[in-house]
Amino acid sequence: MTNARHFPARRKYLAAVGSVLCAIGLTSLAATPAQASAVLSAPHVAAPHVAASDVTASDVTASDVTAASTPATYSPVIGGTYAALTPGRILDTRTGLGGHGQVGANQTVDLQVTGHGGVPGSGVAAVVINVTVTAPTAGGYITVYPSHHGRPFASNLNYVAGQTVSNLVTVPVGSDGKIQMTSTSSGKAQLVGDVQGYFRAGQVFAPGTFHSLAPARVLDTRNNIGVSGKVAAQGTIGVQATGRGGVPTSGVSAVVLNVTVTAPTASGSITAYPTGTSRPFASNLNFVAGQTVPNLVIVPVGSGGKIELINSSAGQTHLIADVQGYFLAGSTPSTGVFRALAPSRILDTRSGQGGSHRAAAGGETRIHVNGRGGVPAIGVSAVVVNVTATGASASGNLVAYPTGVAKPYASNLNFKAAQNVPNLVIVPVDSYGWISLSNNSTGSTDEIADVAGYFIGGGTEPTILGPNGYGPFTMGMTAAQAKAVYPQLNVQHASGNPSGCWFATTEGAGFTFNKGTTALSFITPQHNIRTGDGIAVGQTVGSVLDRFPWTGTSPDYPDVISAVTQADSTKPYPQAREYWMTSSGPRGSDGQVLRNDTIHTISLNLNEGCFD
Secondary structure (H helix, E strand, O other): OOOOOOOOOHHHHHHHHHHHHOOOOOOOOOOOOOEEEEEOOOOOOOOOOOOOOOOOOOOOOOOOOOOOOOOOOOOOOOOOOOEEEEEEEEEEOOOOOOOOOOOOOOOOEEEEEEOOOOOOOOOOEEEEEEEEOOOOOOOEEEEEEOOOOOOOOOOOEOOOOOOEEEEEEEEOOOOOOEEEEEEEEOOOOOEEEEEEEEEOOOOOOOOOOOOEEEEEEEOOOOOEOOOOOOOOOOOOOEEOOOOOOOOOOEEEEEEEEEEEOOOOOOOEEEEEEOOOOOOOOOOEEOOOOOOOOOEEEEEOOOHHHHEEEEEEEEOOOOEEEEEEEEEEEEOOOOOEEEEEEEEEEEEEEOEEEEOOOOEEOOEEEEEOOOOOOOOOOOOEEEEEEEEEOOOOOEEEEEEEEOOOOOOOOOEEEEOOOOEEEEEEEEEEOOOOOOEEEEEEEEEOEEEEEEEEEEEEEOOOOOOEEEEEEOOOOOOOOOOHHHHHHOOOOOOEEOOOOOOEEOOOOOOOOEEOOOOOOOOOEEEEEEOOEOOOOOEEEEOOOHHHHHHHOOEEEOOOOOOOOEEEOOOOOOOOOOOEEEEEEEEEEEEEOOOOOOOOHHHEEEEEOOOOOOOO
16 A cells, blocks of 8 residues: 555544444444454535624625535426526626616516526526515515516515515516516616526426416405405415416416515414415414515415415414416326425424524525425435524525535525515425525524425435435534434443543434534444445445545554545534445455455544544
């Protein structure tokens, strides 16, 4: 072996961990002269964060987020299937992006969406775009619709002077690949558009595919459309979703609605869910007295083709709903089709649900979505999540994106200090089932996420040991956070261990948590495992070493082969992350591991100091 390097504590650490895990029923890490370890590099991953001190910030600006990422495209082939993209900015009237400047009173913007932000130049039926209005000089509303179509009697987002507000929009594209945005206001405003994905053109016939519609109003309690009069405090109304606004009378699994609350007499929230089912512990939009707030909702239809809207408030309110499309009923495994779910809460940093706590200024919250809230453990390309920022200490915005990609130059929702602001997000998952929320603010905020559905395709088997962690467990999370995402986790302090570290087990893995911080620093699955780099139990040592040239042996412990990642001092946990491996064959005459030995176990290591 070449590139000899020194790792004086590793042999002692490996043997000690092996003995501890053996004591709690896991034995695969024991290091003996007949069992060598190979250490292979894994990418750095930022650890969970804690709340920062309260400071001030301005509203969303063009510099709110950093470098744009290349959209993670994905190409279904059936009409009405969804192609998830990493968010990409295609309109910003503040900078002239998209070919437009400030929008004047009652002015319409024509926006080319095909051929931009990862959307192909053709074969697109509809786009999903997050629209933001900022710096309006007077109150008004924005309507988004396909080009060469008459402006519909509908709205997508409402605002007052000086407000920054966002809403997700699903809109058909015109024959020229454009959409239009009309500002109904006596004042000027700036508009921002971040594309999130698109629905493919073609005949829509397969179950789970999407049929886009020009927006149509199906509910307006102010004008006795759908339901008459204000919704009472704690009141529930049924809305006929099928057979109206272009939605068929049958064969529909879910509808896409823009729901708006207006003129509420007290603060509260609105939850949408299918008729005939129990009210979920979730919310779709939040409001305060006198506020007008819209949000996009994807909700399964219930008995009789109806949905329910409940006003969780001590006061009355008016409700408006504009239908934007529907998903076909039935079941098919085709890539890109949609599966609607009853809303389910998967993150609430106020209580620690989901394993995370209050997001720090500039912090990233990682959410493991696969296998939770009705989302399958594998075979998922994107999830539909209603994200809420609440109790922020300063103004800012949140952006959702697949974990592991560069933070995109985009935003999903904008907030001011102490506001409760929701917005629907359709976001791709990474290959391990994770999404990230970035808090682009100089203050801290709490975050809530309610999953409402998913799109089929992509994903990785749960036997993957990824650079972020394993299943719902991510490196750097505390023991309390690990228990929050997996209550069955058995956490204990090993007897006879003077280091103060904690150890835990599940049915198929062992975990080590550092002393003091109790940060997760070592994961050892106990079955056939492979990594995101393609390393698998059963492969030969030589085949692995050939793919990782930064390998070497310690002259102190010649049976240890190591390739360590470079430490990153900018991370909360700056130590190197590595894959540690044991092999099961005999040693050579020099005491070193043989190339034809096979990998016996693979572990993920944060280079903790439990035994050093």
